[in-house]
Amino acid sequence: MKMGITVGVPKETGAGETRVAATPDSVKRLAKCGFQVCIEEGAGLSAGFHDEDYDAAGATIVSSQEIWNTHLIAKVAPPTPTESASMHSGAMIVSLLEPFRNGQLLEKFAKERVDALALEAIPRTSRAQSMDVLSSQAGIAGYRAVIEAAHHYGRFFPMMMTSAGSAKATKVTVLGAGVAGLQAIATARKLGATVEAYDVRPEVREQIQSLGAKFIDVQLEESGSGQGGYAKELSEDAKKRLQAALDERLSKSDIIITTANVPGRKAPILVTEDVVRNMKRGSVIVDMATPSGGNCTLSQADQVVDINGVKIVGHTNYPAMMATDASSFFARNVVSLLDLFVAKRDSGDATFVVNLEDEIIESSLLVHQGILRMKRS
DSSP, rough: OOSSSSEEEEESSSTTTTOOOOHHHHHHHHHHHTTTEEEEEOOOOOOOOOOOOOOHHOOOOOOOOOGGSEEEOOOOOOHHHHHHHHHOOOOOOEEOOOOTTTTTHHHHHHHHEEEEEEGGOOOOEEEEEEGHHHHHHHHHHHHHHHHHHHHHHHHHHHHHETEEEEOOEEEEEOOOOSSHHHHHHHHHHHTOEEEEEEOOOOGGHHHHHHHTOOOOOOOSSSBBBGGGGGGGOOOOHHHHHHHHHHHHHHHTTEEEEOOOOOOOSSSOOOHOHHHHSSSSSTTTEEETTTTTTBBBBTTOOEEEEEEEEEEEEESSOOGGGHHHHHHHHHHHHHHHHGGGGEEOOOTTEEEEEEOOOOOHHHHHEEEEETTESOOOO
């Protein structure tokens, strides 16, 4: 079953980006949907996938110049200015596009009549779970964040009793109980730590407790629940009361992992300089919100800083640290999404159709036929 649409998968060029938007397995799945697939030379090497693997799966290996001539580009990170300039009118890009930060890029695509689908705009509904890139990558990030915390902490996570003495279990506090936070809780518990967690959305209490963690109960007299399962920004008064309630608990933690983000806004400050200076030497803070400004006032993007013996880890791309699995999950999400565009005919052939009546396509296709469908904030 062929429909004349070629999916091009370029090599990611962003600093530290090791993922790739297609794997040999996903190439086979895309072929079953009716797509042809071109892979840029060496695109999967950083994730452990060789050109020979893609070739055996049915993909065509092409140069960096040829890849941008394909009908549909599938990427992980937003395209660079050079990459976006290489796309031709009538093409489509499917990628993480960071639309709240990249309004000019979307306007350029509209001007050039390049369709742009932002993977982060896919609604978090039951039907869209198999396409939810944010969730699949956040789960990996939450796991890896705990591994990074354990590495920098340098002490046992579980309680250890030996003939030479005993060590208390590490106390881990997780702030934010979305996909990344819940995975961080689960991983820290599996390693034997005692865990407590907080989220402004009261409905996640049961999820936190089901993983064996204690829910930090802070009465704010307002809910932090937003649309689509995301958190929303609190009022200034609620922020102050939350900070006062959390500070003492955080200062006593051995490890703090922060995951709090509000879509389209700067990350809320949850760990103040006073908290950092009151923590024990050897403690660790893993700030997973550094891409959007950070939950800790002293975090620095892509750096590990030491403040009076307290390490603050500011990595911005945890999934890239686990490139093989992260790419596999990402690629399967992309396959599930692109399958929505396939309309099968009675003859057995297929055609590529953009159905804006489909909720998932309607929500995530931000540029279509020269029209910018998302207003800049």
